[in-house]
Amino acid sequence: MSHSTTNTSDVLALDSLLGSEELELREKVRDFTDQRIRPNIARWYEDAVFPRELPAELGELGVLGMHLEGYGCPGRTAVEYGVAAMELEAGDSGIRTFVSVQGSLAMTAIHKWGSEEQKERWLPRMAAGELIGCFALTEPTAGSDPSSMASFARRDGTGDDAGWVLNGSKRWIGMASIADVMVVWANTDDGIRASWFRPAPRESP
The missing domain is CATH 2.40.110.10 (Butyryl-CoA Dehydrogenase, subunit A, domain 2)
Incomplete structure (x- = not known):
């Protein structure tokens, strides 16, 4: 009788499609999720709080506005952004939503339509997690x-x-x-x- 050898941590077989930099980023975000989010998310939920120190940590991780170029933004690819979002989502959907609203909605709108003064004023601090949008x-x-x-x-x-x-x-x-x-x-x-x-x-x- 044969047994399945499916890797349950990669059921979509994405690993073979990712390059070394993408895999390195995935492990970095996965480690952050395992160490910082998973052990605390139940308590944050029960206390109905959003930890105000977390945005700065996510900024240091490089996932806020990570697909944008310039103004302190990491300038990562869409695939890298997707990989990071997938790992954060595995830890908690709310934290991943924060990253998406901050980067894909608030920061992207300023990056695309804001004046140069607005970009310089807000984007670097939003990328660092110092300001929330x-x-x-x-x-x-x-x-x-x-x-x-x-x-x-x-x-x-x-x-x-x-x-x-x-x-x-x-x-x-x-x-x-x-x-x-x-x-x-x-x-x-x-x-x-x-x-x-x-x-x-x-x-x-």
Whole structure:
């Protein structure tokens, strides 16, 4: 009678598809997950806390905005990002979600559409885990459909120093309660959907 020799730690047979740098990164993130996340996640869950020291540790690990180039970001490949996310997900989905919201949503929006000043101001510190970002798209009546957004931002003043006045409601925004930087999506007078970046006061609800 034959017995299966399937490697239960690699049921998708991904190892053979990964290069040496990708495997090295995977082991690094796996070790972090085993040592830092798995032993503590049940307690964090029961206490309903997000450990504020963890973002800096994830920044040191190099997984925040890891697919972005410049501004203190690691500039890793999409495959490396996927491998890191898979290992974090194996430890806890919430921690992996934090990494994804920070890097793929908040940081990517600033990296792609932010001014040079905004990129220099926020991205290095977000990559280091010193600042936490959130991505405010979802609304009570529109869900996550940008074409149905009711939030509206209008210019207040003229010239380069003009600010914005934002009106609207956002709901179910992950990390909003602990964010230092918010990326808020809204309509404008030009009829386009705009990204609007601002520091988020900690005392805001």
